[in-house]
Structures are given as structure tokens and as C-alpha cells.
Amino acid sequence: MTLASSNYQFTYTPHYKPNQLICGYGQTAVITGWTVKQSVAKQLNPEDYAVIGNLYSPTRGISPLIRNLLANPHVRFLVILQATKEDKNAGGCQCLLDFLANGFTKGTSDTGRDTWVINSTITGYIDIEITADALETLRQSLDYKEVKSISEVVNYVKEFAKETHKQTWGEPLIFPIVETTPTVLPGPRYGHRIEGKTIAETWVKILHRIKTTGTIRPTGYDGKWQELIDLTAVITNEPPEFYFPDPNYLPIDRSFLQEYIPQILDDAPYTEGVKYTYGQRLRSWFKRDQIEQVINKLIGEIDAASGVMSLWDVNDHDKGGSPCLNHIWVRVVDNELSLTATLRSNDMFAAWPANAMGLRALQQHIRDAIAKRSDYNLQMGPLITISQSAHIYDDTWENVDKLISNQYAKIINNRDYFDPSGNFLIEVEDGQIMVKQTTSGSGEIVACYSGKNPLKLVRDICAASPAIQPDHIGYLGMELQKAYQSLKLGNRYTQDQ
Structure with missing residues (x-):
């Protein structure tokens, strides 16, 4: 004392x-x-x-x-x-x-x-x-x-x-803390892309990527986090009623979601001690209802590239307590309405699933409003989140490890082999390996590659189609090597389907 x-x-x-x-x-x-x-x-x-x-x-x-x-x-x-x-x-x-x-x-x-x-x-x-x-x-x-x-x-x-000062109830007590440090594999620090059909599936893939190659660094909150910078997540087929796995391994449930979605869609009055809600930032913070602005913008110009909503206030630099969700962009392409959200800082374990479902609800709200007020009957396109600091805090690492152990292999093994970069048909003709690249849908031939060196062919294909999926590249490498051996030995080559 x-x-x-x-x-x-x-x-x-x-x-x-x-x-x-x-x-x-x-x-x-x-x-x-x-x-x-x-x-x-x-x-x-x-x-x-x-x-x-x-x-x-x-x-x-x-x-x-x-x-x-x-x-x-x-x-x-x-x-x-x-x-x-x-x-x-x-x-x-x-x-x-x-x-x-x-x-x-x-x-x-x-x-x-x-x-x-x-x-x-x-x-x-x-x-x-x-x-x-x-x-x-x-x-x-x-x-x-x-x-x-x-x-x-x-x-x-x-x-x-x-009240009269009470006596202390005893001597200070301090107990040991068990700490663990994860093993991190080499990987790029900046710029990552992960795609999944549902928010739940994509979440597991995100956590696996961060836990595997994320950089460990101290936070401003007396701890550590594991972080990837600029992580883009693409969710392609989240159902309108939302998908919750059974048993539910997400950190939220339907009752939580019902309470959370209005925080994104609805305006909120000023409340002492509450910094803001996302809905307040979108509906009234800048004296404009930005959600209504975007709906009207797209009805008037359906292919506009300026369907933008901002949650960042320049005064946030001075006040502190700035929103993690900063920027939303809505776009219509080929009768699909997509929504892209940028989050400057994103707790990917505890917050991202709720963030993603709330944003998907906003995307659905905009689509439905456009359909109700116009002749446009748009399809729901992908939801894209760009998490500039995608991190998991050290007090969740154990939970993340268990989730990955229980769910990641199932998700990866339960996948289709669709690749937007197309399909590749391999043949041996006139003493050379011939590779024909076709579109994923119609099967139209869009490019041809030929030669005798399988490594050069792989490099040429990857250079021309840099977005090709990694396991597709591995498959092509194995097949091209088989084609090379058949050519070398004079045997007949048949591509593994």
C-alpha cells in the first residue's frame, strides 16, 4: 500500500x-x-x-x-x-x-x-x-x-x-502458464487466395493456411498472433438459409446469427460506451444510407463498377476504435451479384464466420431489394472477403489445431476437381507430346502446347495459366512424365482420367 x-x-x-x-x-x-x-x-x-x-x-x-x-x-x-x-x-x-x-x-x-x-x-x-x-x-x-x-x-x-478499506484476503497468488509455440512451415507472407463452397468449409481452409505458414508476431494486446497479410477468401455457394455443419464446429450458431445480422443491416442509435455498429456506419454515420445508395445505383446502372460503401471515417485515426470492416464493393456481372468486403484486421477464428454470414445477409438483402424494385432477377454470386491482417490469437491455437485435426482432411478429400483454368488433354503425336487446353464448361480448345521436355511443358502451361490449381499442376506433371517415358520407349500412352 x-x-x-x-x-x-x-x-x-x-x-x-x-x-x-x-x-x-x-x-x-x-x-x-x-x-x-x-x-x-x-x-x-x-x-x-x-x-x-x-x-x-x-x-x-x-x-x-x-x-x-x-x-x-x-x-x-x-x-x-x-x-x-x-x-x-x-x-x-x-x-x-x-x-x-x-x-x-x-x-x-x-x-x-x-x-x-x-x-x-x-x-x-x-x-x-x-x-x-x-x-x-x-x-x-x-x-x-x-x-x-x-x-x-x-x-x-x-x-x-x-466503505472502510477492507483487509486484503491473503497474499498475492501467481500460477504458472503453459505456453506452446506452433511449428511454422515456409510460405509467402503476402497475398493468399482460398476458395470454398460454404463459409464453414472456407473457414477451416483459412485456419489451416494461417496455422501452417502464418508469421508469429507480438500483438498490441499483450500476446501473440499468427498472421497472413492480404488473404482473399472466395465463397461460391453459401445457401440462403446458411449452412451449419452437424455437429456444428463453427464458433457461432443460428441464434447468435439472428442477433448479429441486424448489426450489419440495421441502423442503431448512439449508445454511450458503444463505439459503433457496422449497420450504423452504413446507414447513417456519414448522413447517407449507403445501402440504399448502392441499391439505387445498380437499379439505374446495373453494370456500374461504383457500388461502393465505406465504413472508414478519417477521424478514426484520432479517436481510436476504428472499424475492422472498412470497404464494401457490390458488382453485377453476367446477371450475378457479388459482394467484396475489405477488413483491415480480422480475427479469423472467433470473428470471421460471423463477419462472412453477416456480409452474405447484406448481399442477399441488396439482391432482393433490386429484384423487388426493378425487372432485374439477379443470381447470388460469390462472397469475397479480403482480410488485410488475417490472424489467430495465441489463446486459440489449441482450438485451431483440434479443428484442423478433426475437419481439414474430410473437407479436402470431399472435393470436386473443377478447375476454372480448364482441362488438359495429353496425347503423343508425331514424336512429340501434345497438350490441348479446353474450357471447363463447353470443352472448347483454347490453347495447345507441344514438345518433348515434360518440365518445359509444365512451365509453359503454368506461365500461360498462373491460376491453375496446385493439385492440377501435380497431376499434369505426373502425366507428362508418363507421356515422355512412353515416347522414349516407343510405347502407347493413355492419359489417366
């Missing part, structure tokens, strides 16, 4: 995620859920609170929060704010309240690791390295209040601050 203003005060010392916290000198920890913590802090004096911080996830956020509380036994009060739709959807604050009220049980995480499971209808974990005795002591030593508004937070914090 330190002496200040003739009152004994405490200093909160965070051992985990310190850069994400606002620290003070009191005995009350304020958990703001998804509400911006600075909107609470500006209405309080540092002497009134011990710490103010967000809680986004019950599986990833509660354990470091509890570690910090155990390391700061002078904290005797909690004020837990649940004020937003995001709080309801994520369930972090409710799960914390259930821990305080109902306790915990030894169990296993969804990755099979031993853990403490919070006794709650919401899945929440606490690291098994923390002893049960320490957790029980913490539960019994904290008074807590659940509140629904910032004004309630301020009132309770000030009320607690007036």
Missing part, C-alpha cells in the same frame, strides 16, 4: 494483459464486457477503482481475469456491466457471474485439455494450474454487483469507495 491524500490506497498490478487494463488505486474491479472501458473510466477517479477492463469471451477471457484478481488480493468488490447485445451474444459477463454464484467443476475443454469448467449454461474455462482452494477463496472474498448501465457502474463504484 502507498499513502496518498491522507488515505491508504492500493496499487493494482496486472500480471496478464496489462496493456488492456486501466489501473487505479481502489478496491473495486470493474468488468465492462463489450462496453468501451474508457467511457466508464472518464466518469470515475482512479482512487475509486482498482482496475477497469473488458471481458469479451468466457473461454478466453475469464482465466486471465481471475489470475489478475488472485495476484491482487486487495480487490474486494466487483462491478460487472452487461449493457450490450454483444454481452448477451458472447456470454462472458454472465459466465463470470455464474462462477461467483455457482462455482466450478473439474472437466475437460473442447480441445480435450484438463480444465476447471464454470458451472454455467455458458461454456467457460479456468486454467487447471490455478488451485481449487485459490478459486474458492477468491469466490468467498469478493462482493459483486451486476449492472446494466454506466451510471449504475459509477454509483456502485463510488458507494464501495466510501
